[in-house]
Amino acid sequence: MNPLPVSPPGRAAGPRAAPTRLAGAIALSLLALCAACDSPFESETRGARIRSAQVLEPGGPIFRTLHLRLDTPAAVEVEYWTAGAPRLRIRSAAPADSHAVPLARLIASRTYQYEARPIAADGRPGPPLTGQFTTGPLPAELAAISFTATGTLRTPLVLLHLYTPGMFGGYVAVDGSGNVVWYYRTADLPFGIARRANGNFIAMDKGRGLLELTPAGEVIHELPQDEENRNQHHDAITTPQNTVLFIAFDRREYDGRSIAGEAIWEWVPGTNRAVKRWSAHDFFDPFVDRTDRSTDDDWLHANSLHIGPRGNILLSLRRLNQVISIAPDWSTIEWRLGGPGATIPFADGDRFTGQHTAAEVAPNRILLFDNRHDLGGYSRAVEYDISDGVAQTVWEWRPARDNFAFAVSSARRLPSGNTLVGFGMSPGLNGSTGPIEVYEVSPDREVLWHLVVDGPFVMYRAEPLETIAGETIVTQ
Template sequence: MNKLLVLFLLAGTILIYGQAEPNGFPGIEILPNNHAPDGRYLFSTYTVLGVDVVPFLIEMNTKGEYLFYKSLDAPATDFKIQPNGHYTWFDGTLGKYLVMNKDYKIIDTIAAEGYATNNHELIMFPKGGYMILADDTRIMDLSEIIPGGHTEAEVTANVVQEFDADKNLVFSWNGFDYFTLFDAASDIVLTGGRVDFIHSNSIEVDTDGNIILSSRNLDEITKIHRKTGKILWRMGGKNNQFTFLKDPKGFSHQHDARRLANGNILIFDNGNNKPPLYSRVVEYKVDEIKKTAELVWQYRRTPDIYSAAMGNARRMPDGNTIIGWGFNLTSDGSAQAVAATEVDSIGNRVLEFTLPLYIYSYRVFHYDGKSSSSGRGAVSDIKNILSAETDIKLSLYPNPVFGSATLEYYSGRPGDTSIKLYDALGREVRELANSSSAINAGKSSVSFDGLPAGMYFIRMQSGGESKTVKALIMK
């Protein structure tokens, strides 16, 4: 394979355009015949296979020159530029999104309210406010619902939340209220200890103001009323309401459903349940009245690429389409695998680059123009933010609990602190401790006598942050 350019990354480094390129881990190879228009590619790299690699945020131009990169302590996803010009990504250490300005300085964090923040999608609005995905995990007895179901399964549904410019929650939609376990695609395991039966991976504000939700494990694109939460239609999966024209198999385990300027919907189709296995990008002309989805354009690479998970596709203003191949295990026998392909409107490749095998990017974006940085900025110290976000400590021992246990907690955050016990259905059982001092710390013996055996949750809230631990009560 001819290699136009090979660049290298080094763990623990920050690079702003104009500084020397360090030696280190092999990185990106841009393949020949590069005809992409000027602009910037943004993506993050990590692995999901236990390979010892360092995660990175990367911004490079179409010539393969790095404008910026930052090594991280944990995987990051959804690294992109928002409409207000800020960079955002989900940080796996913090479990929330970080916001970075044009000078590469971290200025804010964003998280869901009342639920764990999901790592798939954050949309910030030009005039302020944002929409985010979250996870609602409940302990459920599935043994009487699903043959072979676990008696204490951790079942996760996804939540769509919208916040205004002041971070006030103005809309919350919970998948538990609208989907059932039986909606899951045929290959989704419902008998394990952890059940992820929806697995939403993208949210899109439609042209009429409502929400388009993509859910991988349902094989479904769902349109949701933005005020009432009512499902307006369901495309794909077991509850499909649409007739697919010129594409009888439809899509499977899809990602990144986006409404285009021409009114069509663009989807990255992973294709998991459609042998022979290959991934592609599809564009459907959708009639929401007649419930038809007509295939009007697709890109299937030659030779085929199969991405079992992740991936995205975005239509550029010039008509090109940038495709991130996600979890691509396809290789031509070399040590690299295609990470991204950009094609023109008739499917000609204008740029393609690879990553080393077993290193992936959740999404790849192409933005017009050059970096706005002066070249003298630096990334704020993520470790300082990490310490600020994690200065809440909560522990219970011994655990499992027989009768009583020791509860120990600490918070350096100003404001009220409360610690409450909840049952497996999320109902408050009792308050275990509270304080209103600037430094909150305590250690006490807590009796659980009189409570039924089972899984409980202890949640500490302090200074706008929270921490939850499980408590397994035995008899």
């Protein structure tokens, strides 16, 4: 390009000066106009760009982390997919120039495509960066278990607690097609599991203790098992205060006779501080409040905890065939449903025995899995209304083909009003009929989804799971 003519110093411009000034003014106006306009090209060049991406494997063969580096701080959004499975999306919302984005809900031995974009403060996406990765195979012990699904699952995922001595033991999440999309191996029985406000799991591994796990399976806090003084068992739940309540055996001497009752403890992860909040010894008489199945080493056999609508705590006592409600301040037992010393009778004699997962799903509405331990024949999910001081059966369900589960098992109410019912005993175990199976059932008792699990010794529970690491299904 030829330079514009410049007048010598001290000399007036000649006849060409006026057009030159006019051209310069027009050029400056055009530049100002372009700077003010909302041009996609200009926004893209000024916005954040992803400079590099790396996929790492921090949590086993079916969990990945996508590490992204940007040229300027921004949020990021990642979509990832494989053939025959839903497209998934996850967003890292806090602006930063580097992100570690968890890619969860993956299926084993699949190739996935991904698309990552920076997200501007006004929500506009920046230019994409694409790539792919391949997941690994499941461990042989888990791959040997079969999951056969039929129907349509309305909750995103189901989390199973599976255990076979000497083989696989741990938590396994499956999708509606029966694909394993997450797992965590435990040292012993995988008891209760819950979520903290930060998205981490609280898991009770009977052989190790209480664990706070990231979705990638990293243990960041731990309350070790103490079988001599505070033997943790069966259940742990999180509170509105983001602490953890858990059940532990609690021994007390009676004229030289040591009897193992139950206590509820509260743990604050990260502090290693646990406080005993409640003991059955202060409210029950081990020589009166008992059944033929009560022993000195396991007098009550508590197996589930639940926080009710008023902050009351429901505790299921399997050996007594009883569910109790403890006042929010731990000072009194509000009511006792079923078993010896019951304060709420059954209106029609429709009692439960050997129950699990008792929960107050609405004020004065108690849902539980009724094993019918003492009655046999079949097990069921049942809901009682106790609002009038008596227990009236208002809903129950059992499969068309009876399934008697001597122990374990679960019934969980979903936000939709459907119920997830899990029968956890393999055929022949303690007289159980089997199979190990899970149903999603509508309020009018229609079976919407069915999963048969073949291979484990027991399935302690089947729980609804909304997400593993914050991922959601892309619907459009």
